[in-house]
Structures are given as C-alpha cells and as structure tokens.
Amino acid sequence: MDAMVARAQSGAAGPHASSQVALTASEAERAVQCLRTFDIEQYGTPAWLEQHDVLQQLNLQAHINAQAHSDEFVKEAFVSHDRITVLVRELLVAEVWRERVLPLLERHLAGRLDSVTAYQLLYQEAALANLIEVLLYHRDACEAASEEALVELCDWCSRCIHYLATQVHHQAEQQGSAPQRTAVELAGRPPLEEFRERAAEVRFGAALCALAILRYITDHAPQLSLSVLTRIVSSNDTAMALLPLLDQPPWVRRSKAGAIEKFVGGSWRAVEPRERHRLTQHDGQVWLLLHNLLADGAARSKMDMTDARYEGLLRLKRHFNEVLLDQLPPLRNLQRVIDELAFGVNNSQQSVATPSRLIVEQVPTIRAGLLHRNDWRALAEAQAAGQFGAEAQRVSQGRMERLMQSFDLMCGMEEQGASQNEACSGLPDTVKVDAYRQAKPGVWEWWSTYSLQINKELVPEAVSSSTSSTTGASKHASTARAGPETPSSGGADENHPRQASSASGGSGGPPPVAVVNGKRYRLLPLSQSLQRALPANGKITVLYGGHTCEAQLSLPASETRDTSALAPAVWVTVGGLAAGGLALQLKLQRLDKPCERDKAAGVWYPYVPIGGAVTVADGLL
Numbered sequence: 001m002d003a004m005v006a007r008a009q010s011g012a013a014g015p016h017a018s019s020q021v022a023l024t025a026s027e028a029e030r031a032v033q034c035l036r037t038f039d040i041e042q043y044g045t046p047a048w049l050e051q052h053d054v055l056q057q058l059n060l061q062a063h064i065n066a067q068a069h070s071d072e073f074v075k076e077a078f079v080s081h082d083r084i085t086v087l088v089r090e091l092l093v094a095e096v097w098r099e100r101v102l103p104l105l106e107r108h109l110a111g112r113l114d115s116v117t118a119y120q121l122l123y124q125e126a127a128l129a130n131l132i133e134v135l136l137y138h139r140d141a142c143e144a145a146s147e148e149a150l151v152e153l154c155d156w157c158s159r160c161i162h163y164l165a166t167q168v169h170h171q172a173e174q175q176g177s178a179p180q181r182t183a184v185e186l187a188g189r190p191p192l193e194e195f196r197e198r199a200a201e202v203r204f205g206a207a208l209c210a211l212a213i214l215r216y217i218t219d220h221a222p223q224l225s226l227s228v229l230t231r232i233v234s235s236n237d238t239a240m241a242l243l244p245l246l247d248q249p250p251w252v253r254r255s256k257a258g259a260i261e262k263f264v265g266g267s268w269r270a271v272e273p274r275e276r277h278r279l280t281q282h283d284g285q286v287w288l289l290l291h292n293l294l295a296d297g298a299a300r301s302k303m304d305m306t307d308a309r310y311e312g313l314l315r316l317k318r319h320f321n322e323v324l325l326d327q328l329p330p331l332r333n334l335q336r337v338i339d340e341l342a343f344g345v346n347n348s349q350q351s352v353a354t355p356s357r358l359i360v361e362q363v364p365t366i367r368a369g370l371l372h373r374n375d376w377r378a379l380a381e382a383q384a385a386g387q388f389g390a391e392a393q394r395v396s397q398g399r400m401e402r403l404m405q406s407f408d409l410m411c412g413m414e415e416q417g418a419s420q421n422e423a424c425s426g427l428p429d430t431v432k433v434d435a436y437r438q439a440k441p442g443v444w445e446w447w448s449t450y451s452l453q454i455n456k457e458l459v460p461e462a463v464s465s466s467t468s469s470t471t472g473a474s475k476h477a478s479t480a481r482a483g484p485e486t487p488s489s490g491g492a493d494e495n496h497p498r499q500a501s502s503a504s505g506g507s508g509g510p511p512p513v514a515v516v517n518g519k520r521y522r523l524l525p526l527s528q529s530l531q532r533a534l535p536a537n538g539k540i541t542v543l544y545g546g547h548t549c550e551a552q553l554s555l556p557a558s559e560t561r562d563t564s565a566l567a568p569a570v571w572v573t574v575g576g577l578a579a580g581g582l583a584l585q586l587k588l589q590r591l592d593k594p595c596e597r598d599k600a601a602g603v604w605y606p607y608v609p610i611g612g613a614v615t616v617a618d619g620l621l
Contacts, residue, residue, distance in 0.1 A: 029077045029081075040096060059134070062135065243316070251264075434446065435540055516617055521614050558594070589607065
C-alpha cells in the first residue's frame with residue numbers, strides 16, 4: 001500500500017497528471033454495457049472484484065467529467081443501457097452482506113486477507129452510492145431508473161439517515177475525545193481494530209452520500225412516480241428523520257483540546273472560530289432536502305400533520321437567522337412555510353388526516369428477496385474457505401497495477417484542484433446580487449437577492465479592457481440589456497486578453513489608450529427551479545469584496561406564458577472593468593412556463609439567473 005501511494009504522489013506531480021482520463025467514451029460505454037448483477041454468494045469472487053474495479057473507474061471518470069464540466073458520457077451510457085437499476089441492486093447486495101455476513105467474517109478478513117482486498121469488500125457500498133449520487137444529479141438519469149429501484153433506493157437512504165441520527169454522533173465524539181495516537185501506536189494496532197475503524201469510516205461516507213441522493217430524487221419528484229414521493233414523505237417520514245441532524249450534526253465534533261472539527265472533503269478538519277457558522281456541504285443537503293419536502297405543495301399535501309410532526313417542524317424556527325439565509329437564500333420560502341404553520345395558516349385542512357387516494361403502491365422486493373434466507377453462518381463459512389481463502393491472495397496480486405492507475409488519476413485531480421484553489425485564494429467567496437423592480441418612474445422596489453459562489457475549481461482567466469484617456473472610463477452605472485448567448489456582452493476585450501496598441505503621435509492619430517488588466521472568475525451554477533425570475537424593467541446592484549456596481553435592466557418579456565419565441569439564454573453585463581474595476585456577467589435562462597407576472601404591464605418575466613462570471617481588476621481587492 002505504501003508503494004502504491006508513493007507512486008501515485010510521484011505521478012501526480014507530473015505535468016500531464018491532470019489531463020489523464022480513467023476511461024474514454026467508448027470504453028465507458030462497453031464497461032457499462034457489460035455490468036451485471038451478482039448474488040450474495042458471489043460477493044468477493046474474482047468476477048465480482050473485476051466488476052468492482054470497473055465501477056471504480058466509472059465512478060472516477062464520472063467525477064472527472066463533472067469537475068471539468070465536460071461531456072458526461074458515463075451518465076449517458078448508464079441511461080442508454082438502463083444500468084442504473086443494476087447499480088441499485090448491487091448497492092442492496094453490499095448492504096445485506098455488510099449487515100448479515102460481515103460480522104461473522106470480520107476476524108477472518110482482518111487476520112488472513114490482504115488489506116487491499118478487505119478494504120474493497122467494505123468500500124463497495126460507498127463506491128456505488130457515490131456513483132449513484134453523481135448520476136442522479138441529472139433528471140434523465142433519475143427518470144431512467146425503474147420505479148422499484150427508486151423505492152428501494154429511498155428506503156436505503158432512510159436507513160442511512162437513521163444511522164447518522166442515532167449512532168454516528170456518539171462514535172464521532174468518542175474519536176474526537178480520544179488521545180492522539182503516535183505512529184508507533186497506529187502501526188501496532190490489532191488487525192481487527194483497524195478493520196473495524198475502516199468499516200465505520202466507509203459506512204459513514206456512504207451514509208453522507210445518501211443525503212445527496214435523496215435530495216436529488218426530491219428535486220426531480222414531479223417527474224417521477226407517485227409511489228416514490230409517497231415513500232419518502234409518508235412511509236419513511238423523511239422530514240422528521242432529518243430534524244436530529246440539524247440539532248446534532250454527525251459531521252461536527254469537538255476534539256479533546258476543545259476545538260471544533262468538521263468532516264469536510266473526506267477528512268476531519270479543525271474550524272476557525274470565525275468559520276463556525278459556515279455551512280458544510282452536508283448541512284446544505286439537509287436544508288435543501290427539507291425545503292423540497294416542506295416548501296413544495298405536492299410533497300407537503302401527502303404529510304399527515306399530527307401533533308408530533310407539528311411540534312417537530314416548529315423546532316426549525318430556532319435555526320433561521322440571517323447568517324443561514326445569506327448562505328442559502330431559497331430557505332426563505334421554507335421559513336415562510338414554518339411561520340404559516342406557527343400562525344395556524346391552513347392548519348384546519350392539514351391537521352385532519354385524509355385517507356390516501358393511492359390504491360396501488362409499489363412494494364420493494366429486492367431487499368426482501370436478499371434477506372429471505374436463514375443460513376448466514378453457513379454462507380460465511382463457505383466464503384471464508386472459498387473466495388476469501390488461499391485463492392484471494394493470488395487474485396489480489398494481479399489487480400495491484402489497475403489500482404495504481406486509479407491512484408494516479410485521483411492524486412492528479414487533487415493536484416489540479418489545489419493549484420486552482422491557490423489561484424483563487426484570498427478572494428471573497430460570494431457575489432451578492434440584488435434585483436429591484438421599477439414600481440413607478442424613479443421608485444425601485446426590492447425584488448430578490450441572489451448569492452453566487454466563486455468556482456474555485458476553475459483557473460481564472462486573464463482579461464484586459466482599454467479606455468480612452470481623454471474621455472475616461474464609462475460610467476459606473478449603466479443599462480444592462482439582453483445580449484446573445486455568449487460569455488460576455490461587453491465586447492471582445494472583456495473575454496480575451498489582448499495587448500494594447502501604442503498611441504501614435506500627431507493631431508490626427510487616435511487618443512492615448514489606458515489598459516486595465518484583471519481576472520475573470522467563473523461562478524458556480526444556480527438551480528433554475530430555486531431562483532426568482534428577474535423583472536423585465538428593473539435594476540441590479542452587485543456587491544463583491546466591498547465594491548459595488550449597478551445597472552438598469554431591459555429584458556425581453558412575454559405577453560403570454562408561451563415563451564418559445566424568446567431566446568433560450570441571454571447574457572447581461574453589470575459594471576465594467578475599465579469603469580470601476582468590477583464587472584458581473586450574468587447568464588439568464590428562459591423559463592418554459594414563467595410564474596412571475598407584471599400585472600400593471602401585463603407581461604410575464606421569463607428569465608432567471610443560472611450563473612456567469614465576475615471580472616475584477618488587478619489590485620482592486
């Protein structure tokens with residue numbers, strides 16, 4: 001294992017480490033097409049281990065594609081060949097093996113099996129959960145899964161949430177309060193203790209993936225079967241199960257020295273006092289999942305509002321504050337729902353339990369079929385003598401080279417991310433955008449606030465802007481009009497750096513030119529469904545790093561809800577690099593069925609912000 005890590009680190013330091021790929025598009029398609037299901041008796045066989053390696057490569061390549069914002073051919077292959085259901089079944093097989101067979105085999109695996117193979121047996125569930133997570137981010141992948149698979153997946157996520165709420169927090173506190181062990185003590189640990197620690201780490205990682213998986217399923221719930229939403233809201237009572245994760249998050253612990261640590265990026269990290277209230281990714285998943293379940297009318301209508309649920313949901317009020325809402329602006333809708341619940345709005349209808357109109361409900365059968373046996377000890381003994389016996393040592397030798405290649409790619413991704421984060425270090429993370437609607441001439445009415453995050457995984461682009469020194473820079477406040485679907489509507493010099501030409505002398509020559517250099521930072525995409533459409537005639541103000549710029553809006557509008565005649569996406573530019581050293585380029589996407597309407601003008605607002613870029617002059621921040 002040490003040799004593998006050393007080789008991975010040396011390979012990642014090479015100049016082409018970040019340009020490697022685990023699989024090409026054709027290789028990924030063939031690999032996905034050949035995926036098959038295994039019975040629990042075949043868990044750990046050479047064929048199973050070979051498919052585990054393939055799943056690892058597919059998972060790695062899917063994350064590389066997502067990180068690079070490139071063609072996600074791994075997802076397309078799973079959708080085209082209908083293999084997402086296979087992943088869900090393999091996930092359930094790994095879970096049942098961990099629950100029923102692993103406790104009977106752990107001493108044998110810890111003492112007689114090599115550590116790499118033993119770890120892969122444990123890691124199967126987490127690897128599958130991680131792959132399913134990156135796939136279900138897309139709606140077409142969620143729709144491609146069968147109804148039975150989604151119901152089984154929702155039940156698996158519910159069991160993971162129960163595990164996070166009941167067992168993990170106590171384990172994390174024990175680990176945090178334990179004294180720091182030396183390298184000699186770590187090397188001298190009993191094999192069984194080390195094996196159990198690894199098993200707990202892997203299960204914790206898989207359970208955290210369940211939060212994201214369930215959130216993505218609820219994001220796409222309107223397009224899914226009615227049984228899936230009923231299973232999440234009513235059968236599993238997910239909203240109430242999430243509440244303990246807000247009161248005592250299992251990804252937060254206190255060390256023996258009293259410092260607060262959070263589980264970020266796959267490891268426990270100490271948190272500075274000023275960063276204590278910053279949300280982690282796991283906090284955000286829990287809040288957005290609650291938002292989908294409670295702020296959405298279709299999901300809330302399936303919830304029987306008993307006294308216990310009523311009191312439990314009112315406990316959310318103590319968590320709402322400006323710090324939370326600034327980090328997750330969509331939670332204002334959830335806050336409004338909780339306030340309405342507290343004031344008794346529509347309680348008369350919600351408090352009466354209405355009988356379900358669902359007559360036929362999908363019943364999960366995959367896990368029940370796997371558990372329909374009583375010979376678990378005989379199965380464990382057969383596996384100890386078979387695939388986990390002398391044959392396992394021989395098979396593991398031939399698989400080391402493929403593992404080293406995966407380590408090369410993973411370390412290359414970390415190296416690339418570190419260099420990109422270094423380029424963005426020291427910059428504020430959030431660009432705050434306030435939109436105002438023109439109520440009447442000269443009167444602006446606040447409309448909405450958008451918080452856009454700097455994408456620190458992408459290297460900033462060097463840009464320059466030129467302005468005549470005789471006329472000076474353009475005004476800091478301008479008019480933002482809809483531009484074509486291009487990364488900038490502010491001219492070519494806003495997109496690509498160019499060398500300024502020297503001014504020629506003489507009265508007939510051009511005026512002297514002043515060049516302002518800066519960098520453009522891409523912004524993380526926003527969820528279209530969670531944003532409020534911008535007013536057609538309004539105003540935008542931008543606040544970033546203590547500097548501001550603003551512009552008036554003039555966007556296309558539609559007299560009807562049919563917006564097909566409008567451009568699918570437009571760009572607007574606020575501010576300017578040469579004007580005040582700050583410019584925001586905002587990408588707007590057209591809604592097929594807009595919900596916001598200007599009643600006075602009789603038009604619909606069709607465009608919502610989904611991302612863009614911010615350009616900052618050198619030395620401004």
